[in-house]
Amino acid sequence: MSEERLRRVRDRVRSFPDFPVPGVLFRDISPLLKDPVAFGILIDLLEDHLRATFPKIDFIAGLDSRGFLIGPPLAQRLGIGFVLIRKKGKLPGPTESISYALEYGTAELEIQSDAVEPGQKVVIVDDLLATGGTMWAACELMKRLKAEVLECLVIIELKLLKGSEKLKSIPFYSLLQYD
Numbered sequence: 001m002s003e004e005r006l007r008r009v010r011d012r013v014r015s016f017p018d019f020p021v022p023g024v025l026f027r028d029i030s031p032l033l034k035d036p037v038a039f040g041i042l043i044d045l046l047e048d049h050l051r052a053t054f055p056k057i058d059f060i061a062g063l064d065s066r067g068f069l070i071g072p073p074l075a076q077r078l079g080i081g082f083v084l085i086r087k088k089g090k091l092p093g094p095t096e097s098i099s100y101a102l103e104y105g106t107a108e109l110e111i112q113s114d115a116v117e118p119g120q121k122v123v124i125v126d127d128l129l130a131t132g133g134t135m136w137a138a139c140e141l142m143k144r145l146k147a148e149v150l151e152c153l154v155i156i157e158l159k160l161l162k163g164s165e166k167l168k169s170i171p172f173y174s175l176l177q178y179d
Helices: 003-010 030-034 036-053 067-078 133-144
Strands: 014-017 025-028 059-063 081-087 095-102 105-112 121-129 148-158 172-178
Touching (some): 003 036, 036 067, 059 133, 067 121, 095 133, 133 148
Parallel strands (some): 059 081, 121 148, 148 172
Antiparallel strands (some): 014 025, 081 105
16 A cells, blocks of 8 residues: 555545534544545555455445445445445335444444345445444344455544444454544
8 A cells, every 4th residue: 555645545534623522523534525536546545455355245335324435436446236234214125223322322224134145245334433333233234134244444443432342353444543
């Protein structure tokens, strides 16, 4: 991975202190999305990582909502499909759902029951890993569908919150890390 390419991506992440609540330093990827060259580099870096790490991936699964921005172009580059993991009540047809704890309450995620077949290999993507609750819930949904989660992949990891520990034995990769 070229340090210059990684720096171009890192330079497009901005910080907002005390958002959404006092004491939180919010990492915003909006400038990264606005810059087509930097966004292309981001997808290149994630593609390079996945191609070097996994010989076969069946699907990229994206978390609502920023995983929907990263997952489809990444899946297209890899020549595979994209699967939605959404907030409860947003998907038609039969679904599997799971409730999980957030830093400030609870939430529910769901996936269509026929989104993946047993044994299919999936990489779950999102923009950021904080406490790990949402990513953990997505992994649990995949387990219910009997899919194999190859890896949880994010752009940004907030290391101090130790979210990757919640994923236990599931491989995890973050492009950028912040303390």
